[in-house]
Amino acid sequence: MTQLPPPSAKKLGLVIDLDTCVGCHACVISCKGWNTENYGAPLSDQDPYGADPSGTFLNRVHSFEVQPEAAPAQLIHFPKSCLHCEDAPCVTVCPTGASYKRAEDGIVLVNESDCIGCGLCAWACPYGARELDADAGVMKKCTLCVDRIYNENLPEEDREPACVRTCPAGARHFGDLGDDNSDVSKLVAERGGFDLMPELGTKPVNKYLPPRPKDVTTPCAPLETVAQDGKGFAAWLDRALSALPGGAS
Amino acid sequence: MHPAPSVIIFTTFSGLGFGLLFWLGLGVITPTGISAFIWFAIAYVFAVGGLLASTFHLGHPERALKAFSQWKTSWLSREGIASVVTLIVLAIYGAGLVFASTPFVVLGWIGALGAIATVFTTSMIYTQLKTVPRWHQPTTPLLFLLLSLGGGALLAGQVTLCVVLLIAAAAVQLFAWYTGDKRFAQSGTDMQTATGLGDIGTVRAFEPPHTGTNYLMREFIYVVGRKHARKLQAIALLLGFIIPIILLLIPFSHIFAALAVLSHIAGVLTLRWLFFAQAEHVVGLYYGKR
């Protein structure tokens, strides 16, 4: 199963808007909540109330600071989960076939009952998208909420990943990036969506939308002065008021 | 990368074990009877012990058999198959020597081929990883092979072979260190490609996603250990190559030979520790650490 299937027509994935993400971590926790209760083993936490708390998360939000040459530094929040790569190195390295890419929609999954927990797939992933659960001993990763997006027990409108549903700022979009006419594909085209570490040839399905240019107030002509002081202002005011409807002509 | 003891022990001892098996299979020495048994026992203890050690870091060692299934794509799977085939073939070859004092030469050659194949597959597990630029280069398999064969020769008491191979290995190692330090920079992967934010300005990691640790940071980010790298490199060179070679070149003594082996093993363990500890995974970029 670790052979990659031929590229599917349907490429489900996420589009993450770095212009809008406020770094609230909502997606991180809703993901943790959903995936603890659902797909496979719960995402466990070690020493949860102690000195060194550490648990399994499938989605984490980094933040970076960017210093332009001649403008104030910017801060960019940066959520990151599995990018469901088309050429997924994490799949081909897996010795057991537990890691696989679904032929029908391109979702990369781990079949936990086959996983020996060797960790090699996590080594192969450039993005840090896989975490070995210390309690279950199996590899965990973003499932693209495969148990939500097709779930017939959920109302149609809820058949989207937990992280997308919860994102308060609307910075996460889910859809078929294999379909040029899908909303997500259009968004990517419009906003110049890009790949992370394209040079590694993983061909991620998930795309990132760049932040819009910052600190460039719309250029507008400086305001013209109509009055320098209270007196001049009163005179201007009289003129201005008479121009208003109902004003003395 | 986190230098996990299980992996260090695994690569070191299975390398030595399969190196020795290679020379045994090739028939460089053809002991018989009880002495054959001892030779093979040493080789198998190293090779199998190493393999067993490698299962310690598995989350589910009881499912290890599943790891033989994906030979089409997975070097780890191939390694498993190669090692088992090699061990079986050479077991028969060895049995011939122990019980019948007969070398089944062809089987020996096949086994020898299997032994280097095993070492090669092991090395490819690391070499294939584009995510670790320091490993992703031809010196990695070359080094694994030279060390395995050199160490095997040392165990097999083949002084000349050993000296030549160890000198070659040391040279490749020095070259690997020299180039390795630049591999990350040369790989083309950096903060800019990792984040895509380079067009705006210089990118720096600000806050990590969690103030606590996580699997990724434990597994891939090992900044602390690297502080002593230079010193350890010198120690590894000394123990792994220089001392064994000197000990081999002075007039033969069993004590010296044993010391040479011990020194070499200590050296290779150090080398392997460095192999992991110095390797930087690209995911570290996201944490502003490598």
Add this chain to the structure above:
Amino acid sequence: MPKDQPVVETSPNVSDEVRQTTCYMCACRCGINVHMKGGKVAYIEGNKDHPVNKGVLCAKGSAGIMQHNAPSRLRAPLKRVGPRGSGEYEEISWDEALETAVSWLKPIRDTAPEKLAFFTGRDQSQSFTSFWAQGYGTPNYAAHGGFCSVNMAAAGIYTMGGAFWEFGQPDWDHTKLFMLFGVAEDHDSNPIKMGIGKIKERGARMVSVNPIRTGYNAVADDWIGITPGTDGLFILSLVHCLLKAGKIDLDYLARFTNASVLIDQDPKSDQYGLFLRDKDGQPQVVDRRSGALAPWNGQGVDPDLSGSHRARGITHRPVFHMMADRYLSDDYAPETVADRCGIPAPRIHEIAADLARVAFDEAITLDRKWIDFRGVKHKQMIGRPVSFHAMRGISAHANGFQTCRALHMLQIILGTVETPGGMRFKPPYPKPATAHPKPHCKVAPGQPLDGPHLGYVQGPEDLCLDAAGDPARIDKAYTWENPMSAHGLMHMVISNAHAGDPYKIDTLFMYMANMAWNSSMNVGGVHAMLTDKDENGDYVIPRIIYSDAYSSEMVAYADLILPDTTYLERHDCISILDRPICEADGIADAIRWPVVEPDRDVRGFQSVLCDLGARLELPGFVNEDGSAKYTDYADYITNHIRRPGIGPLAGFRDGGDGRGGVNPDQLRSYIDNGGFWLSHVPEDAAYYKPFNMGYQDWAVKMGCYDVVQPYIFQLYVEPMRKFQAAAEGIGSRQPPDHLRAQVQKTMDPLPIWYPSAEAKAEDYPVHALTQRPMAMYHSWGSQNAWLRQIHGVNPLYVPTKIWEANRFADGDWAKITSPHGTITVPVAHQASLNENTVWTWNAIGKRKGAWALDNDAPEATKGFLLNHLIHELMPPKGDGLRWANSDPITGQAAWFDLRVRIEKTDTPKEVQPEMPPIKSLVPKAPKILRWKVGK
């Protein structure tokens, strides 16, 4: 599909049942769907139909399951057996707990009810708790507003009948330029994020004014990294630019604000600075139609902004003239203020021009007819699509009230308040100060108080002073020190009670406020006051009752602990009488209900108050025969009647929505409706609410108030002038001499700016701030196993200039010193930061022993509070007085006036000061979590 591809169960059962209630991981109060499996909470997600969050949920909300299951939950009532602060307790029965409380509270009620100080912290049931306190008869009641955001709230109410947050919101659907001042997270957490997402999607712009560029400020298109405490000056400079250029909405100012109202200009007159009023007491304007005087609200009157009026030898000029006189002064020119604000003058000009451009050149109109209170018919609604929002960054300074006023003035002169694209009120707001009660403080033994505690003073006559002119309240709210302290001053209660100033109390009763930690300034000092004993060996504050749900830092200081339930285990009522969840387009309220039953011996605090109220026989809590009126809070919510037809919940009343009789099935109806009730504002009533008769009629129908009461915005706040006049010697109620100058200066009826009280800049050159982390709620997020992994430590973020000057490197520590003390903490570098400002995340630091965390938890060894450096009093100025570290108008705690100096230091073992651990009140927490309730 390849034949060996595993089959994945893509339609697993999500839950057995979904129970819809209201989140309380913070005060935003989003609607949640609680998915249940086998009677246990399995997963929490947002409620898509809910007016507040429309389905989204923040990190805290999603982590509610970990809060609900936290090992730190208290398990039974506790009686203190060791010394205060030790953490030695014994579990007792509820009966014993309640009887103990009654034995303390009953005697003081019968003799001196003011000896009970009842303060309720992060209370979401203030209309209920205040009703209880009123029945008890103590004047000493308030919640947390005084240390939170009273500047913002009071400045908004006095100026325009409401502020931001639960009072109002930007018109996210129409605004084209959104300007955000001093907000990291806000109470309106999810709505703000949703709003920002919305405007970004439309391509509208966002400007943020904040010394720190994180979170919302990080996604803003433009960032103004202002020097803390100078926003008022910056805003007045924008006002200066706009006035100078005549870029103001004259029509709006004339009709809908008191810019047109006439003011007595004669310094010798006893009416100096007051409105010219007619015999009915109505403020006068000049009617443009006739040029004659007319009441502001006369039918058809067209108020003139320009005409002055002479009567009986006294000149009266419209407020607008006074504004022009003041703000056209070069004192407010960008070139004058630039250095002080840390914003280059050209940038200020640019922003003024941009505001004007969007407000006037990109004005929008909605074709909706409406009628104003003067009977004038309008065919359209004209909008100035510039909107503002602000919170504690401008309010938590000692000049915060006036700064908030300045911001409201800026919005108003642009004509953006309650117009399309601008700032919109959420019902029951707008509601002017005059429509609110005044504060009451008259005490009689055994009797209820003479009226509600908190309200809006209209002049010195409304202050809470006793016959001798001394403060009537323990927190000295509504005194000359802070006349408009509309939310009380919870942060002064412990120190005043300890000092016996203005008087001694007997019992301190607190609810849901971590006063021994993050909500106090001077934390060590507070510990000392809470544990201090008098010469007889008795505690100086004799008795402390506290209700908390968790093993917080505060519980260790109480004598009697009443353990509360978690938010999923109780009834609650988010009432229109209180701080409801309405949105600009709708009126709404909500409930919480026990979606699970508690598995411990705990009780909802409000139910406990019902019980205590009955045992104490408080009016409103007993029937005529003396029996308990309410079995529990649910009973109260359903059956309590506040005014005829008005109860705690406005929805599903008998006879209709808004007003109506008691409906015994009301709670059921709420549950069936998703835990909330919502009714939409009619389209023609959606804007211009204070002036729009369509809205006014609808608001009365819904029970927001009882009579139609349109009003105009108070750019000039006359009550402030009355206080100022008193300070000038006018009137019978006079401030004490030492406060005259302060009152005269700060109670200016038109917005002013003055430097907020601060330490000497030479000795303490650096501003030190805190911000709310989006994934943590004050102190109580750290007990949450998921959230504490995100924020388990809080470095002090240092700007590049200071970082380099100190040669800091990653992992370094520094000593931070204020006039009040020193802390030693880890530092980290941030470039996107005002160059003279350092900051840290609020309330991450924890005391050892609290929250069921191990003693070596990073929160206790590396996390820290800035509060150790902040004092409730200013450093002595040499005048023999100790001035409060708060706004002189409202008493709002001036958290953000802190100034410090920094020096690099060796890495200590852990953060300093080190405090001794308290004994945990709960059993040890588990070492591993794998929380899955389904199979």
